[in-house]
Amino acid sequence: MPVVAVEGRPRTWAAHTPSSTYVLSAEEDGRVVQWYWGPRLPAAAVAEVAGDRVSGRFASGFRPDDDLVELLPVDGGRRWGVPSLQAVYEGGVRSVELTFDSAELTAGRLDLVLLDPEYGLRVVLHLRVHDDSDVIERWVTATATTGPVRLLRLDSGSWPVPESADPVYLGVAGDWALETQPHRGPLPVGETTFTSRTGTTSHTANPWIMIGDAGEEHGRVYGVALAWSGSWRLTAQRRAEGEVAVTAGFGHDGLAWDLAPGESLETPPALGLVTDGGYGAAGRAWHDYARRHVLPHPREVRPVLYNSWEATWFDVTEDGQLDLARRAAELGVELFVVDDGWFGGRVDDRRGLGDWWPNPERFPDGMGRLFDEVRKLGMRAGLWVEPEMVNPDSDLYRAHPDWVLHWPGRRRDTARNQLVLNYARPEVREWALGWLDRLAGDYRLDYFKWDMNRSFTQAGPDDLLWIEHTRGVYAIMDELGARHPGLRIESCSGGGGRIDFGMLRRTDVVWTSDNTDALERQRIQQGYSHLYPAGAMSCWVTDSPNPITGRRVPLRYRFHVAMAGALGVGGNLGEWSAGELAEAAAHIAAYKEIRPVVQHGRLYRLGGRPGAERSAVQYVHEDRVVVLAYNPFTDRRQAPWRLRLAGLEPEARYRDGDGRVWHGTTLMEHGLAVPSWWASGDDYRSDLVVLTREP
Numbered sequence: 001m002p003v004v005a006v007e008g009r010p011r012t013w014a015a016h017t018p019s020s021t022y023v024l025s026a027e028e029d030g031r032v033v034q035w036y037w038g039p040r041l042p043a044a045a046v047a048e049v050a051g052d053r054v055s056g057r058f059a060s061g062f063r064p065d066d067d068l069v070e071l072l073p074v075d076g077g078r079r080w081g082v083p084s085l086q087a088v089y090e091g092g093v094r095s096v097e098l099t100f101d102s103a104e105l106t107a108g109r110l111d112l113v114l115l116d117p118e119y120g121l122r123v124v125l126h127l128r129v130h131d132d133s134d135v136i137e138r139w140v141t142a143t144a145t146t147g148p149v150r151l152l153r154l155d156s157g158s159w160p161v162p163e164s165a166d167p168v169y170l171g172v173a174g175d176w177a178l179e180t181q182p183h184r185g186p187l188p189v190g191e192t193t194f195t196s197r198t199g200t201t202s203h204t205a206n207p208w209i210m211i212g213d214a215g216e217e218h219g220r221v222y223g224v225a226l227a228w229s230g231s232w233r234l235t236a237q238r239r240a241e242g243e244v245a246v247t248a249g250f251g252h253d254g255l256a257w258d259l260a261p262g263e264s265l266e267t268p269p270a271l272g273l274v275t276d277g278g279y280g281a282a283g284r285a286w287h288d289y290a291r292r293h294v295l296p297h298p299r300e301v302r303p304v305l306y307n308s309w310e311a312t313w314f315d316v317t318e319d320g321q322l323d324l325a326r327r328a329a330e331l332g333v334e335l336f337v338v339d340d341g342w343f344g345g346r347v348d349d350r351r352g353l354g355d356w357w358p359n360p361e362r363f364p365d366g367m368g369r370l371f372d373e374v375r376k377l378g379m380r381a382g383l384w385v386e387p388e389m390v391n392p393d394s395d396l397y398r399a400h401p402d403w404v405l406h407w408p409g410r411r412r413d414t415a416r417n418q419l420v421l422n423y424a425r426p427e428v429r430e431w432a433l434g435w436l437d438r439l440a441g442d443y444r445l446d447y448f449k450w451d452m453n454r455s456f457t458q459a460g461p462d463d464l465l466w467i468e469h470t471r472g473v474y475a476i477m478d479e480l481g482a483r484h485p486g487l488r489i490e491s492c493s494g495g496g497g498r499i500d501f502g503m504l505r506r507t508d509v510v511w512t513s514d515n516t517d518a519l520e521r522q523r524i525q526q527g528y529s530h531l532y533p534a535g536a537m538s539c540w541v542t543d544s545p546n547p548i549t550g551r552r553v554p555l556r557y558r559f560h561v562a563m564a565g566a567l568g569v570g571g572n573l574g575e576w577s578a579g580e581l582a583e584a585a586a587h588i589a590a591y592k593e594i595r596p597v598v599q600h601g602r603l604y605r606l607g608g609r610p611g612a613e614r615s616a617v618q619y620v621h622e623d624r625v626v627v628l629a630y631n632p633f634t635d636r637r638q639a640p641w642r643l644r645l646a647g648l649e650p651e652a653r654y655r656d657g658d659g660r661v662w663h664g665t666t667l668m669e670h671g672l673a674v675p676s677w678w679a680s681g682d683d684y685r686s687d688l689v690v691l692t693r694e695p
């Protein structure tokens, strides 16, 4: 039983994961507190930590003696920290006073019911663990029972982080075409907030933080992530006296959710993970969790995809797509995706969004012929859609101007010439599901690339839509999946604007970034890899010079960077030389050999700042090891490079591509010598090394 009641202490429980233990209790005063979160404790030791408080600590009129230990600190009572729950009751009363009501313990799950009887608020703290993951899932349900309750904040929970002398945080931040840039540094005293107010996960931050004092492969790391694809806020508090806690939840400041009696609000899960073994082990544990409990089809290998966007932009024609499809098939591509520009009057980004039928001039007989041909070429068929958006210049907007986010009497500002449809409205959801379902059925589609290209603004007519919109997107994706079991969905939001564990639950792959410059991609991919698995990371090889950065990078290097995830091609194949096409076909064939290792394997970042200096990434799966090594800038004065591998069996022997056999220990401690010519001559050296464990 992974969650057990602790004997000898009332209302105290221990949640055990394979390598960690979490001990909590509901105290007499109504607080639910954490006593321990760390490496797994023997059952008998749990009682030793439960209730074991450092005594004699000075409390003052300005702070309590045990700050930041609660799982859901409320705005109320004698508290001064960041509240995870803030409510306003009838008459404007604000101070929440919860008392313990009951607990329900079932396999792997604990539900603690707390009540504020006077004003009729019921709060349930949920906790769930799995027997094959160290990730702990926690979420909250709040219900108004007898009177109306206005919620100003309902986080999924607060996570007290056990003290370390000098806590360091790791997170990612960025921008469009510059997503998931790793940021690391001392956790400041005070409140450090990462947030999105965009209505999506956002390009500017991603809802997770890791705290510890660790290196890549050593040291303890505490991680908290939020499985949510709308606006969010995550605040890490560090008190000057040492305590640290992270509270994370959906919505953002300034919103209010009104619950009438009988109504509830349930949060998305916040996920907590403690690991030893540095950021590397933490990442591998998150990837395992994603594969075991999040991704909808984790055992599949992702097909090699072709996407037409960077080849044609909006200039989509039937003949042009057919030509690209034939060229892509010859390279060994397995899935052909038609991007933006196929529908309504969509010949540029100023019109047509919302009119989801084939453009009558570009596809006078519909798209059946194109997709039939794609299938005859042996590929699966995919289509780009942006179901949450509308251009004012569209039949949809002319018919339903009230379907967009707006406040009465206020401007409706466009961004990328588009407005956001309000998925909180049932008729909008019904409309979207209707045409998506028809497209998937009529064309027997295997794949949707579901895009979302602007942030929310002027988001009326009520605050609940910030949550209901995201729920609507989830509901439609879930229903599409149920109606079309073979359909796979890619999540895209102008690149990587909506990547999170909520989205990964219903999509198989994410478009990592619109930035396809191999050099800049390396850093983006590194930041992504801290939480999310390589098998879901869509990476395309596109043209050189790169359309965003203008940088010229050799085809081999571009392929080797894209082979670190789910490989795709997005270049204008009509302009590739015969030599380039032959080289591309060889890389794709090589990728198909290694992709189970890359997509399902254990990932080790072998060091170096990706894209800025020589670096390598390694994957281990069953008996195979794949290393992708990069040296973007050659310099003869560089010290010799030995690639010390990781995660191998020390006693086992591994055969390399030349037939040489090495001990695991040799590869890990002495390392593979990278030839010295890698340091001289042309920039952009890269290699793919495959090793197989001897039986």
Ligand code: DGJ
Pocket: 309, 339, 340, 384, 451, 453, 492, 493, 494, 495, 511, 513, 514
């Ligand atoms: C943004 C996406 O990230 C691109 O890949 C492409 O699909 C465009 N939208 C199309 O408008």
